[in-house]
Amino acid sequence: MNNILYYILILPISYLPNKFLYGLSNVLILILGRFIKYRNHIITSNLRNSFPNKSKREINEIKLGFYNHFCDLIIESIKGFTISRRNIENRIKINNQDLLNSFAEKGKNVILIGGHYNNWEMTAQRMPLVSKHDLFAIYKPLRNKFYDLKMKNSREKFGLKMISMKNTKDYFNNISGNPRAIIFGSDQSPSNSKNAHWINFLNQDTGFLFGAEKYSKEFNWPVIYVSIQKVRRGSYEVNYKLITGNPISESNGKIIEKFAQFLENDIKNQPSFWLWSHDRWKKKK
Known part of the structure; x- marks a missing residue:
């Protein structure tokens, strides 16, 4: 099953151009950040304890930025399987x-x-x-x-x-x-x-x-x-x-x-x- 998932989903995604990759990331942001709220309790607790002087609004802004970045990391990690030397240098x-x-x-x-x-x-x-x-x-x-x-x-x-x-x-x-x-x-x-x-x-x-x-x-x-x-x-x-x-x-x-x-x-x-x-x-x- 792991092999199948890699070859029919992950590997083909890694060949997509950046425009499509970050489009997928935007979809992931909605899923993980808005609907599932992936590890929301841990993220919120970590942020509040790290930045006790920040307002609730500021904490939420950082958290939203984290979800955006985290989903980009997922996509960029997938891209890493097939990334070219020229692409990574850029x-x-x-x-x-x-x-x-x-x-x-x-x-x-x-x-x-x-x-x-x-x-x-x-x-x-x-x-x-x-x-x-x-x-x-x-x-x-x-x-x-x-x-x-x-x-x-x-x-x-x-x-x-x-x-x-x-x-x-x-x-x-x-x-x-x-x-x-x-x-x-x-x-x-x-x-x-x-x-x-x-x-x-x-x-x-x-x-x-x-x-x-x-x-x-x-x-x-x-x-x-x-x-x-x-x-x-x-x-x-x-x-x-x-x-x-x-x-x-x-x-x-x-x-x-x-x-x-x-x-x-x-x-x-x-x-x-x-x-x-x-x-x-x-x-x-």
């Missing part, structure tokens, strides 16, 4: 690739840290096309083996290589060859709150995954934040921001705290474009 502009490349020219590996903000999937697809590093990303495999393989192939089509979370330690212990950049998505809710680093983030005590900081310090890899801004529908700009060039000199938790501050600033600047439907604060300190 959609994603990277403004300061020289910062990242400067480390590769010195033979240095780096950690790239980001959040589930704007179109992180398409950005990760785009990055290898201009990077002097070999690019890798840590990910959690899907339970459905068929779609896990399809998503993995989609992500890797322009040179990105995926590393299962369970293999992260082995990967770091066996690195050789060309300089590498490894992407960590570090804003998910941690599975074990005791191992999390707790920060006041968006007005709430928030547990953060500690893996990016742990490995950056263990191997002394510079850490760079990936800031993604939405310019218009379907178009994004990326700016790299150096968190630290010398992780072992940073105090415990400082790297994750700097990341959280960068991400919070981006969210406050364009609040509709974070993944508010995720039950981010289900784990308590």
